[in-house]
Amino acid sequence: MIAVEQLEISAGSFALRGLSFELPAGSYGVLMGRTGTGKTTLLEAICGLRRVHGGRIRLEQDDVTDWPPARRNVGLVPQDAALFAHLSVREQLGFSLAVRKQPADTIRQRVEEVAGWLGITPLLDRSVSGLSGGEAQRVALGRALAFHPRVLCLDEPLSALDQDTRESMCDLLESIQARTGVTVLHITHNRAEAERLADRILHLQDGRIETRHA
Amino acid sequence: MSGDHAPLSGSDRRFYAVLALIGGCYVLLLVAMLGADAAYTTPGHLWEALQSPEIRYAIRLSLISCTITTLLSLWVAVPLGYLLSRTRFPGRDLVDLIVEIPIVLPPLVVGLSLLILFxxxxxxxxxxxxxVTYAVPSVILAQFMVACAFAVRTMRTTFDQLSPRPEQVALTLGCHRSQAFWLVAFPAARRGMLAAATLAWARSLGEFGPILVFSGATRFKTEVMSTTVFLELSVGNLEAAVAVSLLMVVTAVAALFILRHWGRETALGEPRRS
Known part of the structure; x- marks a missing residue:
């Protein structure tokens, strides 16, 4: 569950004030709105990457407003995938578990499980330099899922993909959410993508969020 | 201009010809300069220079001091470049300005200022x-003061050009700031570090003014290759001065070549810019 109450964030001359919404546990929320309305800023605040000047952010039963990103257990998939250029696909997927000092066997099993879900098992020992856009997004998704996050934040992950790849990624996102039950907050400009994936569509406009069931 | 590019029209050819002419003049001048050095000296002069114990000491001190300076410069430039690029703190602009001073200051002034400081x-x-003063540490300090400024500028540009996004993702994956730096930013900056190291090493090899003022030019003590050229010139031994100059050229070119080659090797697997 994501609950945002009277949130205040500012980034330079841009500011969001008194923003509130709630996304129930296990739901798929799609956040829409024009460019420059603060969608990514809001996502960054939920991930703990942006300072909050007022209001609260709760994830499940925890008030995480003042928590560092590492403690929040939120997976992030940015628009450009932001893969770690010096690591292989396998190392990307196991990164969060290695940071948590999990045993090598546990990491290997989890990496193979997540890679199986995403259909990237044949890519595991490749470097990320030659991956296509769709492959890179799958790896970024796997990296964000490996540590069992309670919330998954997707920042326009499909915007740079061609129509066919976008369709298959939508299938994948649906199956991943059904399998893991993770709460998803997904930013997109694509109405068809939103209608297809969302339980709830959140529309950010003029500093306010309107929520409607899809 | 070659390969699979579209055929060039007449005006395109004239455009490239003008570019090549302007650039070519400079390259030609450089090659002519080095060629003149090479023509002036003989293998005998070079051999003689290499046999001289004073010159051998200067070469050894140059290589050792440049390497130490390079390591020290990287040690400072990586954290400072990262701080200047990634963080906003009070006085940041002032720090930014101060670290650029050695780049614009006449080298002699750097040496004089160090002398006064001590x-x-x-x-x-x-x-x-x-x-320190007039001893080997002064050579390293004089080289470091200038070389480090170039290394800091290079590292700052390197981190400016690296997206902070992978580090932010690393934070969400469970990293502290220091882990995000060591596990993500640091490996991604390796090409920049090689460039900074090359620049620092080359600047240190060519450093002369600050060393002359702050370290003196005492044979078997603070003499490096650049001071050898000066000392040999001042006693009228032009052949030895040119021979050592050529050795410096060869050393610098070899260092550049090795580092560039190494840079290309380690750069394999660079990120796909999406």
Whole structure:
């Protein structure tokens, strides 16, 4: 569950004030709105990457407003995938578990499980330099899922993909959410993508969020 | 202009010809300059220079001091470049300005300023336990003051050009800031570090003014290759001066070649810019 109450964030001359919404546990929320309305800023605040000047952010039963990103257990998939250029696909997927000092066997099993879900098992020992856009997004998704996050934040992950790849990624996102039950907050400009994936569509406009069931 | 590019029209050819002419003049001048050096000296002069114990000491000191300076410069430039690029703190602009000073200052002034610094009470107190002025540490310090500024500028540009996004993702994956730096930013900056190291090493090899003022030019003590050229010139031994100059050219070119080659090797697997 994501609950945002009277949130205040500012980034330079841009500011969001008194923003509130709630996304129930296990739901798929799609956040829409024009460019420059603060969608990514809001996502960054939920991930703990942006300072909050007022209001609260709760994830499940925890008030995480003042928590560092590492403690929040939120997976992030940015628009450009932001893969770690010096690591292989396998190392990307196991990164969060290695940071948590999990045993090598546990990491290997989890990496193979997540890679199986995403259909990237044949890519595991490749470097990320030659991956296509769709492959890179799958790896970024796997990296964000490996540590069992309670919330998954997707920042326009499909915007740079061609129509066919976008369709298959939508299938994948649906199956991943059904399998893991993770709460998803997904930013997109694509109405068809939103209608297809969302339980709830959140529309950010003029500093306010309107929520409607899809 | 070659390969699979579209055929060039007449005006395109003229455009490239003008570019090539302007650029070519400079390259030609450089090659002519080095060619003149090479033509002036003979293998005998070079051999003679290499046999001289003073010159051998200078070469050894140059190589050792440049390497130490490079390591020190990287040690400072990586954290400072990262701080200047990634963080906003009070006085950041001032720090940014201060670290650029050695780049614009005449090298001689750097040497003089160091000399004056070590004449102050804290400087003199340090010298009692650890002699710096007119000793080998002064050579390294004089090289470091200038070379480090170039290394900091290179590292700052490197981190500016690296997206902070992977580090942010690393934070969400469970990293602290320091882990995000060591596990993500640091490996991604390796090409920049090679560039900074090359630049620092080359600047240190060519450093002359600050060393002459702050370290003196004492044979078998603070003489490096650049001071050898000056000393040999001042006693009228032009052949030895040119021979050592050529050795410096060869050393610098070899260092550039090795580092560039190494840079290409380690750069394999660079990120796909999406």
């Amino acid at each position: 004449q102050t009470a804290p400087g003199r107190a340090l010298e009692k336990f650890f002699p």
